[in-house]
Amino acid sequence: MTHLRRFPSALLLPLLLLFLCSAGTPEKSPSSFSRMERSHVRVRTPGLFAGSNRLVVDLSRLPAEEWCFPLPGAKVISPYACRKRRSHTGTDLKTAPNDTIRAAFSGVVRMSKPYGAYGNVVVLRHSNGLETVYSHNSRNLASVGQAVEAGTPIGLTGRTGRATTEHLHFEIRIDGEHFNPALLFDMTARTLRPGRLECTKKGRRVSVHRLD
Numbered sequence: 001m002t003h004l005r006r007f008p009s010a011l012l013l014p015l016l017l018l019f020l021c022s023a024g025t026p027e028k029s030p031s032s033f034s035r036m037e038r039s040h041v042r043v044r045t046p047g048l049f050a051g052s053n054r055l056v057v058d059l060s061r062l063p064a065e066e067w068c069f070p071l072p073g074a075k076v077i078s079p080y081a082c083r084k085r086r087s088h089t090g091t092d093l094k095t096a097p098n099d100t101i102r103a104a105f106s107g108v109v110r111m112s113k114p115y116g117a118y119g120n121v122v123v124l125r126h127s128n129g130l131e132t133v134y135s136h137n138s139r140n141l142a143s144v145g146q147a148v149e150a151g152t153p154i155g156l157t158g159r160t161g162r163a164t165t166e167h168l169h170f171e172i173r174i175d176g177e178h179f180n181p182a183l184l185f186d187m188t189a190r191t192l193r194p195g196r197l198e199c200t201k202k203g204r205r206v207s208v209h210r211l212d
């Protein structure tokens, strides 16, 4: 009890404000993700295709403040599944070492750790059903369970894992399956491509097409 009596009352107001501010955010406690979800890039999203094998992600009316190009100013140095690298699961974007990587959409950090060839990787789960992956970071700036807005800094560009230059390896996944980030982002203009994506699940695979 003695340590309670010594607790400085000047700290009570900031602590109360901190509690009130944090109460309104949709953060998830790290334990609300399973060990599998916290540990691996390719995991299914519970319940995503529970009612149907078809899901439409509607990005047609997304306001400008609700999306962000993940590495502003970057150029593509290696596209998704290109002729030279058929097995390439994302798009490689380059600016400078230790540049700020930003969340593409609002969401919750599902994974943030070193992970084999990915190096330091951050995975975000978004309410629209998509997940985005940010890899080879020199540092991760976000921790599991943290709620982020579009544009929130989540890491710094690096070459951790299997990388020959400092860059961002950016992936977009649905139910664990990667698809071409260029379906969502115009990689030259660095803007969101408004419209709808039709995602169809067949077995474990998910095929993704633009509807308009």
Ligand SMILES: [Zn+2]
Pocket: 078, 088, 089, 090, 091, 092, 168, 169, 170
């Ligand atoms: Zn890559």
